[in-house]
Amino acid sequence: MSPELEQGLYAFLLATFVGLEIIRRVSPLLHTPLMSLTNAISAIAVVGSIVVAGEQKTTLSTVLGTVAVACSTINIVGGYLITYRMLRMFRKSGKDKP
Amino acid sequence: MIERAIPLLYLAAAASFILALKWLSSVPTARRGVLVGIAGMALAVGGTLLRPEIVSYRWIAAAFVAGTVIGVPMAMMPMTAVPQRTALSHAFGALAAALVGTAEFYLRAPRIDRFTMGALALEVLLGFLTFTASLMAFGKLQEILPARPITYRNQNVVNLSILGVAAGAGAYLVARPEAAWLFPVLAVLSLVFGVMLIVPIGGADMPTVISLLNSYAGLSAAAMGFVLDNKLLIIAGALDGSSGLILSVIMCRAMNRSFTNVLFGAFGQVQAGAGTVGEQRIVRGATAEEAAGILQAASRVIVVPGYGMAVAQAQHKVRELYDALTKAGIDVKFAIHPVAGRMPGHMNVLLAEADIPYDRLMEMEDVNSEFPQADVALVLGANDVTNPAARHDRSSPIYGMPILDVDKARTVMVVKRSMNPGFAGIDNELYYLDRTLMVFGDAKAVVGNIVRELAGGGGH
Numbered sequence: 001m002s003p004e005l006e007q008g009l010y011a012f013l014l015a016t017f018v019g020l021e022i023i024r025r026v027s028p029l030l031h032t033p034l035m036s037l038t039n040a041i042s043a044i045a046v047v048g049s050i051v052v053a054g055e056q057k058t059t060l061s062t063v064l065g066t067v068a069v070a071c072s073t074i075n076i077v078g079g080y081l082i083t084y085r086m087l088r089m090f091r092k093s094g095k096d097k098p
Numbered sequence: 099m100i101e102r103a104i105p106l107l108y109l110a111a112a113a114s115f116i117l118a119l120k121w122l123s124s125v126p127t128a129r130r131g132v133l134v135g136i137a138g139m140a141l142a143v144g145g146t147l148l149r150p151e152i153v154s155y156r157w158i159a160a161a162f163v164a165g166t167v168i169g170v171p172m173a174m175m176p177m178t179a180v181p182q183r184t185a186l187s188h189a190f191g192a193l194a195a196a197l198v199g200t201a202e203f204y205l206r207a208p209r210i211d212r213f214t215m216g217a218l219a220l221e222v223l224l225g226f227l228t229f230t231a232s233l234m235a236f237g238k239l240q241e242i243l244p245a246r247p248i249t250y251r252n253q254n255v256v257n258l259s260i261l262g263v264a265a266g267a268g269a270y271l272v273a274r275p276e277a278a279w280l281f282p283v284l285a286v287l288s289l290v291f292g293v294m295l296i297v298p299i300g301g302a303d304m305p306t307v308i309s310l311l312n313s314y315a316g317l318s319a320a321a322m323g324f325v326l327d328n329k330l331l332i333i334a335g336a337l338d339g340s341s342g343l344i345l346s347v348i349m350c351r352a353m354n355r356s357f358t359n360v361l362f363g364a365f366g367q368v369q370a371g372a373g374t375v376g377e378q379r380i381v382r383g384a385t386a387e388e389a390a391g392i393l394q395a396a397s398r399v400i401v402v403p404g405y406g407m408a409v410a411q412a413q414h415k416v417r418e419l420y421d422a423l424t425k426a427g428i429d430v431k432f433a434i435h436p437v438a439g440r441m442p443g444h445m446n447v448l449l450a451e452a453d454i455p456y457d458r459l460m461e462m463e464d465v466n467s468e469f470p471q472a473d474v475a476l477v478l479g480a481n482d483v484t485n486p487a488a489r490h491d492r493s494s495p496i497y498g499m500p501i502l503d504v505d506k507a508r509t510v511m512v513v514k515r516s517m518n519p520g521f522a523g524i525d526n527e528l529y530y531l532d533r534t535l536m537v538f539g540d541a542k543a544v545v546g547n548i549v550r551e552l553a554g555g556g557g558h
Contacts, residue, residue, distance in 0.1 A: 004327045005213055012320060015333040018116060019340030025123045028436060028461050031345060031443030032180060034122055035312055037135060038341040039187050041115050042316045044139070044334035045194040047146045048326050052201045053161065054152030061201040066157040068201075071194040073165020074172065075187050076143075080136050081173035082183070086447050087128045089177075093455035 033086045040079025046072035100148055107145030108330040114138025115334050119341070125456060142330060177451040178408050181304065181440040182239040188311045189232035195318040196225025200285065202325055208276035214325055215275050219268030221321035222281075223288045228314040230292030235307060238296065239440055247300040260291045295361065301405075302482065304440045306349040306360045313342025345442050352436035352462075354488075354498040381517070384535040386544055389511055390551030392535075396473035396509075398429045400465065402502055403445050404438050406479015406514070410541035413452040416478065419545050420454055422552045431458055433465040433475075433502050435483040466503045475507035477528075479514070479541050485526045496524060510534040513544045 026034050049072050053065030115138045121131030147155070175183050199222040203210075210218070237243035264287035267280045299307050316338025323331030350357060384392075393399060401420075407413060423430050432454065438445045446459055460468075469475060477484055484504040487494040504510055510533055517529070517536075528534055537544050 002213070005324070008324050008327065008329065008332055011329045011332045012324075012336050015112075015116075015336035016340050019119070019337040020344060022116065022119045022123070022337075023341045023344045026119075027124055028348075028434070028443060029446045029456055029459060030122060030125065030128060031348075032184075032441060032447045033128065033443070034119075034341060035184055035309070035345065035442060036180075036187075037118065037122055037132065038312060038316065038338045039184065039191060040139070041118070041135060041334050042191050042312075042319050042338040043194070044111075044115075044142060044331055045191065045198060045319045045322060046139075047142055047328060047331060048198040048202075048322050049161075049194055050143070050146045050158055051149060051151055051326075052198055052205075053157050054149075054154060056153050056157075057205055061205050062157060064197040064201040066161045068194040068197040069158055069161035070165040070168075071190040071197075073162050074169040074190050075194075076139055077166050077169030078172040078183075078187060079169075080132060080139070081170065082175075082180075083135075084129065084132045085173065086177070086180075086450070087125070087132060089447065089450040089453075090125050090128075090456045091450075091453070092125075092457050 033083045036079050036083045043072040043075035104145045107141045111138040111142040112330050112333045177447050185232045185236040188315050189229050191315040192225045192228035195322050196222050207278050210275045212272050215272045217321045217324035221318050224314050224318035226288035227292035228311050230289045231296050232311050234296035245301040247298045249298050257294045264288050303360050305437050305442050306346050308441050309342050309345035313339050379530045381529050381536050384537050386547035387551050389537050390548045398472045399474045400431050400433050400472045402433045402477045402480050404480025407541050412542035413448045415542050415545040417452040418549045431460050469503040469506040472507040475504045475510045477512040484528050487527050513537045513541050
């Protein structure tokens with residue numbers, strides 16, 4: 001096993017446990033915003049997409065990379081925006097909407 | 099020089115994502131969570147743009163513009179359309195991962211080590227199957243496709259064979275990356291499997307399936323992280339994967355079913371013995387006027403919203419009802435079943451959109467003890483989650499599912515379009531109880547009429 005792979009597996013393992021612990025605590029009230037937020041976060045695929053689109057090695061890879069950047073951007077912009085919109089709607093009794 | 103800072107930017111981005119999810123756990127800190135999430139993404143994108151491999155920014159810039167132009171309107175959709183929107187964004191996320199995997203394969207093969215090829219095959223398999231599965235889920239939720247489950251003989255055998263052959267192609271590529279002709283086979287079979295996976299899934303199972311697809315999209319991004327040896331991708335993907343997993347487990351538990359049962363059980367088919375003809379059971383009907391009278395005499399009311407409320411877009415009328423009753427000194431609460439609606443938390447965002455304070459929205463475990471003290475339980479477009487048969491009828495397909503104890507309230511009022519059984523095709527015993535009154539009609543119209551009656555007759 002290469003050291004990169006070993007580190008990667010550790011990162012995956014630890015992040016999964018951290019994720020399970022944090023997300024177990026999210027109130028069911030916020031499950032929809034949770035899903036739209038994780039959706040935006042998983043658009044981190046943009047990192048790989050930008051490199052593939054920008055290094056311009058072959059026409060195929062540039063085209064695929066560009067489409068991937070566009071798809072990820074949709075989720076980044078749309079995901080954060082709608083999560084924020086939803087959260088602005090939640091208010092407690094007796095309080096006006098901020 | 100500046101590119102030396104990239105790993106630090108990525109590290110900060112990973113920390114931001116973890117904080118974002120941590121702060122999302124409760125309403126007061128949730129918005130801060132979104133902001134730190136945005137900051138994390140900005141760091142990640144900014145860091146990536148600094149990378150020396152990038153020779154041209156032209157296409158990247160064009161894709162940013164295109165993504166923003168599509169992404170902004172998708173964020174402005176009404177809250178009733180949130181399940182569809184979520185399915186669609188899972189499709190985009192998964193497609194991005196699958197396309198990057200495809201590009202990487204053709205850039206590297208056959209000089210690709212076994213482990214990288216394994217991660218790449220997994221990325222492409224999960225990416226493409228989540229892409230088409232999410233599009234199918236979108237079609238069903240948008241009602242472009244029939245929402246009922248479609249089944250045929252040996253469906254599970256066919257589906258598992260497709261998945262098996264796709265996995266086999268992936269495994270062969272790991273052993274022999276030079277067999278590049280197998281890659282399109284892997285891609286196409288994954289796409290086909292995604293479609294086939296959703297064909298037998300019905301609307302009531304959508305909360306579980308959407309959560310599961312959320313998880314797959316994340317795992318696909320994590321697999322990409324292994325291919326590119328990028329820890330940020332691995333961490334963000336793992337967070338997303340675990341989030342989807344937890345939500346699916348919660349949804350399954352709320353229906354007393356297993357993953358396999360959701361994916362391969364084709365719930366919601368016409369059940370043998372359901373809706374037995376000949377046995378005419380009596381229900382008691384009531385008008386909106388009578389319903390208003392009963393509500394006025396109550397001191398504790400629990401509203402039970404379901405998918406029917408979303409379909410009728412009745413949430414704003416429900417707010418008016420809430421306001422009218424609260425003004426009359428009546429205690430109004432909302433009982434939210436975990437699987438009410440078409441995605442986790444669906445009812446909560448709808449009611450929040452209508453300005454109902456979130457401290458009035460109660461989870462099943464907390465509210466069930468309050469039904470015996472409630473004068474009225476008002477069921478709005480919820481069905482299976484209120485069926486007492488789940489408690490005692492071993493032959494019922496929903497036996498064992500945790501339900502809201504609506505039948506323990508003094509009076510039960512059910513607003514429903516007609517006596518047609520609910521999604522699962524199961525007759526609801528609740529409707530035949532002596533204490534139950536049926537108010538027939540569209541949820542929005544009925545609640546509107548009740549509000550009008552309350553305003554007109556409220557002279558006490």
